[in-house]
Amino acid sequence: MISFALNGEPVHLDLDPTTRLTEALRETLGRKGTKVGCDAGDCGACTVMLDGAQVCACLVPVGRVAGRQVETVESPAPDLDRLKRAFLRHGAAQCGICTPGMLMAGVDLLRRTPRPTEAEVQDALGGVLCRCTGYRKIISAICDVDEAPAEPVADGAIGQSLPRLDGAAKVAGDNFGADEALEGSLLLAAIRSPHPHAAFRFGDLAAYAARPGVAGVFTAADIPGRNLFGAIPPFADQPALAESPARFRGECVALVAFEPGTDPDTAGFPITWEPLEALITPAEAEAQGAPRLHASRPDNRLIEGQVIKGDSHRALEEAAHVIEGHMQTSFVEHAYIEPEAGSAWMEDGVLVIRACTQAPVMDRDETAAVLGLPADRLRIIPSAVGGGFGSKLDVSLQPLLGLVTLKTGRPCRMIYSRAESMASTTKRHPAEMTGRIGCDATGRIVALEFDGRFNTGAYASWGPTVANRVPVHVSGPYRTPHVTARARAVHTHGPISGAFRGFGVPQAALWQETIYDRLAEKVGLDRLEFRILNALEDGDATATGQVLQAAGIAPCLRALRPHWARALQEARPGRRGVGVASCWYGCGNTALPNPSTIRIGLSRDGKVMLHQGATDIGQGANTVISQIAAAALGLPVASFSLIGPDTALTPDAGKTSASRQTFVTGRAAQASATALRAAILRLANAGDGAKLALSDTVLTVSDGPTRRQIALVDLPPDRFGYALSAEATYDPPTVALDENGQGSPYALYGFGAQMVELEVDPDLGTIRLIRVTAAHDVGRTINPLLATGQIEGGIAQGIGLALMEEYLPGRTENLHDYLIPTIGDVPPIESLLIEVPDPEGPFGAKGLGEHVLIPTAPAILNAIRHATGADHTRVPVLPHRLLAAMKGNA
């Protein structure tokens, strides 16, 4: 028996003393506030206090805590509670998966050092990774832990920094995919290919299934429906359980269900692998005579997208200056701190799957097809999502969980290990990009030619989206009269490349924006002024011929001018440089429908029920959609209750991707709330300007001197059981692209520009970032706290892309060999929120989530070039690559 004090209460456990403390806390004691991100001490999500000192609970044998004090995020300590309030006030929690670890490390510091400096915060929290926030708001929360002076409570009006509505759950230790399962759930473990390409044969599966503790073994032969899924239905090509051969390292080929309480150890599983020749690079995959990964795709080409406008060849011949450039990028891992996890069970004949996701309705439809179920017999309940960034748009373990529960009738659960998550889920596409950009003697861009090859890995995933988005966006937000741009996605036996914040546009921006610096130099123009000269304005046509409205790039660039002038003065050749880069990004699907539907009900007991199907993966949809709905309805956010997302309870609000939720779901919420308001005003016979007030079950409508009271209990329930309700759908209007990529693919674009100041160590090739100044046109700011949180988090990922992140299959399947920025790697960030309202956006608002990552990496490369003169054609710029480039330059 092991006895210790947990948050001041005595607990007694009868466990193997070498059991990880995380496992004991979570699985034996049911305290799920402590999170597990890696089981290796690399991420710090499991940080707890042991006798008053922070440790990673995943590395502590529970036998060692006997007789000692363990304190977790569930502790009632007043100083922890105070820090939680500071986290909420500062927007320091986004998805919430790292939050318990951050809080415990923070409390550890504050108990030693009540008034810490920024450097002390960084030293104390350096062992906890966060992928969402960019750390800056965490630092400010800890440095400003004292209660803020009483200020008027934000009522959630448009433009107010309302703390996130789901924040209390985040700081308490939210319920993620691994945190809930029914009693008696089977525990699933996957058998995965250790090779990039290998044939395999099973041995005696029946004998293995008969082993004690094994409840069942499942292979492709057990799939009742169509064993293919894919985010884009016409390209669906990925099996839930592969048949021989496996096409990438980490591909799932079989599934073992273990009885609860059994160690899910798959050692000895009867399978024989025969490694086959693997096509690792796109060049190998496109070589003449290369075998096809998919029989229907010659040259291993998944798709090619193109945009052709004017005569770029001739325009470049006549251009005064032409720069040719190349750029190569690597696989980039999303590295959310929550590995995929979920559970499944049967409820009244309906299969219920609760798992982390960005796209519940897509999960339902794809999983139903694999399982051969009608969609109404499958219900998806998204768990709290510990970061997604695009990868959790694709189904991962949903079909696996569903299969086992469907076949056995028993509840089950599955939790990916860190290595499994990294090996088996999608990555950012590695890109090889080449082409030319030319301008006239005055510096006006005349033409661009671009050819991009994107390594899409073994299966389609979002490869088609990348191939289509890149040619549309590769000009950057600049007037480019003649364009020839092609991007193709090529299959290899590499990891599946899918969606990752920006769908290929960040890679293309690296190519374009670094060429722009060289062009500006050739013309003899200041790099910022060169961009302002060419910035798209209202009425300009884009590369697809779309005539823009609400073009916000020039205001963003102009907002940087005073900062730029200062930074240029502070620059020092050979040491300190400054760089700038822009972004634009069309919000929503590329010329394809992507409607969102929102329902709002006024319940007979006096609540405003917002059926909010847009998954909040930390970005803040729960809060922003509520603010939009409240503003349109005319009642405060405080009177709203959130329902969902849940495919049984919420209409389809589409996927959380393409920076579409604030815009598309926001418009649906605005329309739904407007319709509900109209119904109320009709009932009260009141005019448009009437004021609403909700008190208990009475709705008061004041129209000038007239007051009308509606007793909600007296109204008959409508088809949803509400006193009054409304449902509205919004689908952004677009015009399909023709064979030359001409059309209006997006209803709305967002814009931004970032300026990076940095210092280079010329001896070691290392970079110290000094400051990032980020101007983003959000159309209309719904919530500044959340908007700046997006900017800071996007910049942190851009820093990783530029300076350290490079996923190598089989080599970097953990969070110490795969490096993401730590709390010491993100410099102070000044956000400038620019508002150029778009008539199409809700209250003028535009999307922001992906835009924020795009300019960071090219601005860093441009700043490095400014400091050193060294050109970079490959990211990440690791120290040895920078030093080599500097020597090559000298």
Add this chain to the structure above:
Amino acid sequence: MNAFARPQTLQDALSLLGSGRWQPLAGGTDIYPGMRQSLPGQVLDLTAIKGLSGISGSDDLRIGACTTWSELAKAKLPPAARALQQAALMVGGRQIQNAGTIGGNLCNASPAADGVPPLLALDARVELASPRGTRQLALPDFLLGPRRTARAPDELLTAVILPAASLDGGSAFVKLGARAYLVISIAMVAARLSLRDGQISAAALAVGACSATARRLPEIEAALTGLSAASAGEAMTEAAVARALSPIDDVRATASYRTSAATHLLRRAVAEALQ
């Protein structure tokens, strides 16, 4: 259920170790990664043995094998051990520093072990105890290669000894990686130097993460001796560093980069140690 022992005395630990196949467990920070939810086999937890923690001695310094990095970092030690204390604050994050131990770091024998270069520069010895008795080995004789040490199966590493003669002068540790915290080194350097009448009277330099095991650089140490602080940089040339290290190529950096970076790091560590 696996056997798990958490003895209070070294004698109990040694008699267990002599009686079967026990896996010694110190901080656990290198053993748990890669394991399942519990450890296999028979586990001998050393962290309750009082005599294995803490720093003692007035002549030679004796650091108990289970002394954590945090304890080392906040101990009052002579300037010669400052490099070791700087290294202690760069091992993982604070959570790792609170759990990981100096003895575990040595027994894990990673080429990138942060504790090794400062200890090499201090001419550290390790003390190994077994039912057969106690012996001391110089650190280079203990670290045989990546993940290989001279510890016999029935032996425990009980202490690291810093000889009084080497606790002289100033020291510094510098570590190079591609991010700010949780860095696995591309290269790291420890330097310890004594200055007499404006001249370097003794130098001890060690470089880690550049070769299969961390190494001292005797040729450069000799070249430094007798130089003034101002001219110390001349002794550290890329050619001499390359001869000493034969650096490795891996995903973190190329060999030629390591040579160049190690040279600059040596110059910086020496300059800092001489301050």
